[in-house]
Amino acid sequence: MIRCGIIGYGFLGKKLAGYLTRYKMRGLAITALANSRGYLYYPKGFDSDNLPADITGHTSFRASNPLEILERGLVDLLVTLTPTNVYNGEPGLTYIREALKSGVDVVTADKGPLVVAFRELTSLADSMGVFLCYEATVGGGIPVFSLARHSLRGDRILSIKGILNGTTNYILSRMHFEGLPLDLALQEAQMMGLAERDPSLDLEGIDSACKIVILANALLGADRRLEDVKVKGITQVTSDAILAAKELGMTIKLVGSIEGGRLSVAPRLVRLNHPLCVHGSLNAIQFKMEILGDLTLIGRGAGESTVSALLSDIEWILAQKEASRGGR
Ligand SMILES: NC(=O)c1ccc[n+]([C@@H]2O[C@H](COP(=O)([O-])OP(=O)(O)OC[C@H]3O[C@@H](n4cnc5c(N)ncnc54)[C@H](OP(=O)(O)O)[C@@H]3O)[C@@H](O)[C@H]2O)c1
Known part of the structure; x- marks a missing residue:
């Protein structure tokens, strides 16, 4: 099972989680969902029946810094879908940087981190041997x-x-x-x-x-x-x-x-x-x-169609992983 975490459970996060639980891509399971106040961890992986509409009100919600998801090694692939500050790249920049440093693959729709630190992040991904994909940052779902x-x-x-x-x-x-x-x-x-x-x-x-x-x-x-x-x-x-x-x-x-x-x-x-x-x-x-x-x-260039780009990035990463394990 590939454990996927989503930081940013707003418009895109909820849409993406909905499609991922329906499509069941190559053994991927959503095990962590986070917003600005904390996160929800579900090691078995959510499915469409128990995917929460709201995570903050959930009994297992942990009010804490979402970085804990990485510190505790709870995911293999992280998707960041947070409001973006194009001048300092936050909060996505810290999440992405820490994920790459921890050897976690990243998919993002957040422009800020890539505008502020494109070379740093792509070099870090290369040096750690992980993927950083950002199709959704330009043109929504258009496969640019x-x-x-x-x-x-x-x-x-x-x-x-x-x-x-x-x-x-x-x-x-x-x-x-x-x-x-x-x-x-x-x-x-x-x-x-x-x-x-x-x-x-x-x-x-x-x-x-x-x-x-x-x-x-x-x-x-x-x-x-x-x-x-x-x-x-x-x-x-x-x-x-x-x-x-x-x-x-x-x-x-x-x-x-x-x-x-x-x-x-x-x-x-x-x-x-x-x-x-x-x-x-x-x-x-x-x-x-x-x-x-x-x-x-x-x-x-925006809206639900953006999920198509996120899914394309996720599927591509999973395919590369499968190929490198000789499962092609
Ligand atoms: N919507 C689109 O059509 C679209 C298209 C392309 C790219 N994008 C980009 O995708 C990103 C997400 O867009 P969206 O429309 O899904 O945004 P959204 O509906 O505003 O959702 C943002 C989510 O991020 C969470 N969040 C805010 N600050 C956080 C922090 N410091 N740490 C962790 N989580 C935090 C929010 O949690 P709280 O509820 O707790 O604040 C919320 O769950 C943005 O960068 C946007 O520019 C969006």
Whole structure:
């Protein structure tokens, strides 16, 4: 049995646990679930009948630092799904660092740790001979890293561009199609649960910039930080500017790009028939390849679809482990 712990039992944690108990992947069992207040340990492994909706109220809940899960050696694979601070990487950074140091494989959707300490964490994983997978950090469920690393690995990536933030894309789409001013489109996005109460990281382009940093470091061998990205958000985009773009068969999108070593995020004019011109909360990522040319992936960049990326990472790790044990 491979013992899996999930730190962060909120929206994604609960969805993931639900799918994992249903799919029963290669002998994986969820043995620990944690939130900010402590953790629940169940050595037999939860199944769909006894998976708790709430862990804090559970009789076996241990009010303690979730790091104890690692200190007590209770899991072989850790998934971190905690709110992320993109400036110091916490709380995920500490959980991931300690897991890797303990020889535990890690899957995460937390951007912060990878933005702040990408090289440190990937080197640590390599030196400990464990896996660190983070498909869910960019583009939700869209298989960006696995596609680039597996199917595109013989070719060369020349540049990457993307619509990487669903909230701003929703707002810009409503401004384009309904002529709404930015503040009303934002209010609508907040009412629909597509924008945080404090939407500044999205509106100011920081969330997209984090994803650009992760893409550059993971796929282009760079060693970049948030401060290396030239960032401009959408707060100055007006209805008039969008209308003027529309009259030219274009619209304005918040585009993140990695081109010739330059990392940027800014509102850009995009042709309405361009493959990157997706609407609503969709994300799109375009690779320019030396041989293949342009390849664009489009999909849902957040929500339950993100679980698809988490499951893909987990299944990949389990398959590697099985292969190394000669079980192929
Ligand atoms: N939701 C999405 O669609 C999506 C998509 C891609 C990536 N992500 C990323 O995935 C992560 C999780 O997202 P989510 O939507 O599932 O968040 P969420 O619903 O807010 O859940 C966060 C969970 O983390 C726990 N937590 C908070 N601080 C903690 C700490 N110091 N130690 C341990 N646990 C802690 C919370 O526990 P309490 O209840 O005790 O506070 C809660 O269980 C975030 O980094 C997010 O950016 C989310």
